[in-house]
Amino acid sequence: MRSRRLVVPAAAIVAAVVGFLPATAQAADPSAPGVQRVTKPSDPKKAGAPSFRTFTSGADKSVRTEGSATALAAGAATGNPDLKVALGATNTGAHSLQLEADITSAKTSLEVSVSWGDGSAVEKFTASGSGLLMPEHAYAEVGEYKIKVGVNDVANKVYVENELTVVTTGSEFTPYEPTRLLDTREGFRAPKAKVAPYTSARVKAGGYGTIPADVQAVVLNVTVTNTTSGGHITAYGTGGMRPNASNINFEPGQTVPNLVVVPVGEDGSVDLYNGGWESVDLIADITGYFRQSASNGYTPMAPVRFVDTREGLGTVKGQVPGQTSFGTQISGLRGVPQRAKAVALNVTVTGPKEAGHLIVHPSGGRIPLASNVNFTAGQTVANSVIVPVGPDGRINIRNSSWAGADVVVDVVGHYSPDGLGAYVPLWPMRWLDTRNPEGTISEIRGAIPGRGYLPVPFFSDDAETAYVLNTTVTNTAGGGFLSVAPDPNSAEQIKNGTAVTPARPGASTLNWTPGRTVANLVQASAGLHGVVDFWNQGWEKADLVVDISGYYEEPVLKR
Numbered sequence: 261m262r263s264r265r266l267v268v269p270a271a272a273i274v275a276a277v278v279g280f281l282p283a284t285a286q287a288a289d290p291s292a293p294g295v296q297r298v299t300k301p302s303d304p305k306k307a308g309a310p311s312f313r314t315f316t317s318g319a320d321k322s323v324r325t326e327g328s329a330t331a332l333a334a335g336a337a338t339g340n341p342d343l344k345v346a347l348g349a350t351n352t353g354a355h356s357l358q359l360e361a362d363i364t365s366a367k368t369s370l371e372v373s374v375s376w377g378d379g380s381a382v383e384k385f386t387a388s389g390s391g392l393l394m395p396e397h398a399y400a401e402v403g404e405y406k407i408k409v410g411v412n413d414v415a416n417k418v419y420v421e422n423e424l425t426v427v428t429t430g431s432e433f434t435p436y437e438p439t440r441l442l443d444t445r446e447g448f449r450a451p452k453a454k455v456a457p458y459t460s461a462r463v464k465a466g467g468y469g470t471i472p473a474d475v476q477a478v479v480l481n482v483t484v485t486n487t488t489s490g491g492h493i494t495a496y497g498t499g500g501m502r503p504n505a506s507n508i509n510f511e512p513g514q515t516v517p518n519l520v521v522v523p524v525g526e527d528g529s530v531d532l533y534n535g536g537w538e539s540v541d542l543i544a545d546i547t548g549y550f551r552q553s554a555s556n557g558y559t560p561m562a563p564v565r566f567v568d569t570r571e572g573l574g575t576v577k578g579q580v581p582g583q584t585s586f587g588t589q590i591s592g593l594r595g596v597p598q599r600a601k602a603v604a605l606n607v608t609v610t611g612p613k614e615a616g617h618l619i620v621h622p623s624g625g626r627i628p629l630a631s632n633v634n635f636t637a638g639q640t641v642a643n644s645v646i647v648p649v650g651p652d653g654r655i656n657i658r659n660s661s662w663a664g665a666d667v668v669v670d671v672v673g674h675y676s677p678d679g680l681g682a683y684v685p686l687w688p689m690r691w692l693d694t695r696n697p698e699g700t701i702s703e704i705r706g707a708i709p710g711r712g713y714l715p716v717p718f719f720s721d722d723a724e725t726a727y728v729l730n731t732t733v734t735n736t737a738g739g740g741f742l743s744v745a746p747d748p749n750s751a752e753q754i755k756n757g758t759a760v761t762p763a764r765p766g767a768s769t770l771n772w773t774p775g776r777t778v779a780n781l782v783q784a785s786a787g788l789h790g791v792v793d794f795w796n797q798g799w800e801k802a803d804l805v806v807d808i809s810g811y812y813e814e815p816v817l818k819r
Contacts, residue, residue, distance in 0.1 A: 309429065309686050310523060311476055311552070312351045317424040319346035319364060326418045339416030340366045345409055347424040353723060354430025354682040355815035356398040361409050365389050371412040377405035398815045401554040402428040402682045430682025430813060431476040431550035432557055433675045435602040435648030438621050438628040441465060442544040445486070454486065454539035462498060463544045466528020475549040477523045477685040477810065479646045481632055482532060483543040484508050485515040491536020496688055498525030502533055504699065505688035505807035507730055509777045510536070515634045519644040519781040521728045521809055523685035545630035547646050548602060550683050556601045557679025558812045560672065560726040560785035562745070563606065563767035564594045567669035579611065579664030587623050588669070591653030596674050600649055604673040604783050606769060608642040609635045609665050616661020623650030627658055635665070640771045644781040670767045673726065673783055681725045681812035692716055692806040695735070707735065707803045708796040714804065717751040717791045723816035724786045731769060731794070732805040734777040740798015741768040746787025754791065762793055
């Protein structure tokens, strides 16, 4: 578990866009983007978290027990006739809530007990007459709980009790065998027709197959294909306002996939909006879902390389031949626990001889009708993957092209019954746009210089462990790749100039060539301080756009 982080006051802080010259000390960026202002983010509840709720049980629900049997039989009057308690509770985090016990009473000493419904010790309080108690509580596991509050007036022999059912905001992950939910090319669960510009295709996930109807968010691999113009795709929960965010950017003739972790609408559906000038085909495959019940919590990792066919890491050395598969052990290795049920990966294909796609799936089952990474001959391209782990702790990767390709797999996190991180979905929103900071949360302006990095603060809270981000690199003058890693410094250290230079990471999140706009999802570790570094590993400057769609949080009580 991470140590508690410094909470910076809600005022602007200053961060620099930092540039490096290779093999030299730190140097100023030639384009001199200058020192920029970074505003602190708002409370997650105000930033679009649909699962934050308030629960109530009115004072009229109080159950009263009064007097002794002898006194009642004699018709004696009981004291404190108006004693009652109204209950309210509001989610304050993935696992935590604040209770409001509004007591109505005569001016007398009271004993108040709170049972949180999770087997923890009953909390005791004292009160005098009418008043409001506001204790907080963090549940070790997400789910539904029944809170009971008792108020005892010993002097008047009167006791009242009220109860309130609450549900945590956080959700945990259940892996699902990679399954196709939508294919407009085939008319599968949609009309057999391209999606027109500025319209949406709808993907119904909740209630499909064995997926429960009450899912909060789903993990989809979305692919756009048969494109005749440039544009973008935005995924969001049906019934909500379409966000100022994008998930996939495409150009004419491209087939582009990207992973999305997206909240569903009230009917369990997701809309995929075509923001291009021409019609496109869309494909969506599901690999898991989140519910507000105990399942598998998330644990982020510093990216760890598990497979590199160029070096013979995790499999035999040499390109994966066309139309063949290989398996690799995941569970029980390099920090991934034996009980892991799914892993978050960044999968890169490089040096392919022909066009094709990769399929990542759990071992021990059939090869699914799903794809994870699409590529053309000679292309280096990465995509995020969340995939169930087979019963033997392995995953399989299939090269579905007709010629060889090298494959690189980095593990960035895992889901297991022992994981503490619960997911809080957000309506997707733009956190950063170095081209135009207006309307974003982090008001940083200026492209990231070649070989430079950009430190970006997120929520300054104690409990967040990772953020679900869609990163897009654009205005690329040269080739390169993006790395994402937690910063060892706090926002306050960055502000006052005492920050140390972080180590340059080696793993890549996305790769680009000159003039291309490329997007990829990343589950970025929050580190110790909630500051994430975005590294431009190319030699020329590039602009960066970051959209956030959720975060993971441990069960830490906020004080």
